[in-house]
Amino acid sequence: MTTATTYGPTLPTYNGRPDFALAEALSKVPAKVQQKAQANARDFEAMFINTMFSQMTVGLKGDGSFGDTVGTGVWRSMLTEQHSQMIAKAGGIGIASDVYRSLILQQAARS
Template identity: 50%
Template sequence: MADQAVASTLTAALDAQKAYGAHPKAKAPGKTDAAAQDFEAMFLTQMMERMFTGLSGDGPLGEGAAGGAYRSMLADQYGKTIAAAGGIGLADSIRRELIALQQGENK
């Protein structure tokens, strides 16, 4: 299921880039950066959710359905915060690949 989410996010980012022509940096510099950062945030969120999988119900989030929901929201916020603070370098690679893929399709 996570693989489908990754594939659909990358596909959506590529579709968004196609709308801006061969030179997305010249026409919409924020769109490419935002798509790359969103993808990195989603990847980091998936990593954080895996990290929380084996935890017991003790702690501030408790256990049960509510604890699971809050734990999921916490993982999402961690992923977004880490990506916004510079991330792990994945967004730069994704940005370059998006631009290269788009320019290759428009030739």
């Protein structure tokens, strides 16, 4: 999320450009709040990915990862949840960084 540039040692970027608004907001928000915002943003992204994956597997029946048994739906939902959490922790699809930026800007505006 941050990169070294000619503007400073670690200036956050947004869409490949220096994000001065986020840098200013980060200076106003305590580190503990930043960590919580980052965790919340990652959790939100995992929930979004889980919803997407769940919709992709709604109509699946028959032979698959778990066959066609009574517990198939339960196991499939658990697997989908784990996959979505792993994807979010590995960098996700880009939603978490935007959510994090929004949360930090809102926190800075309150202080």
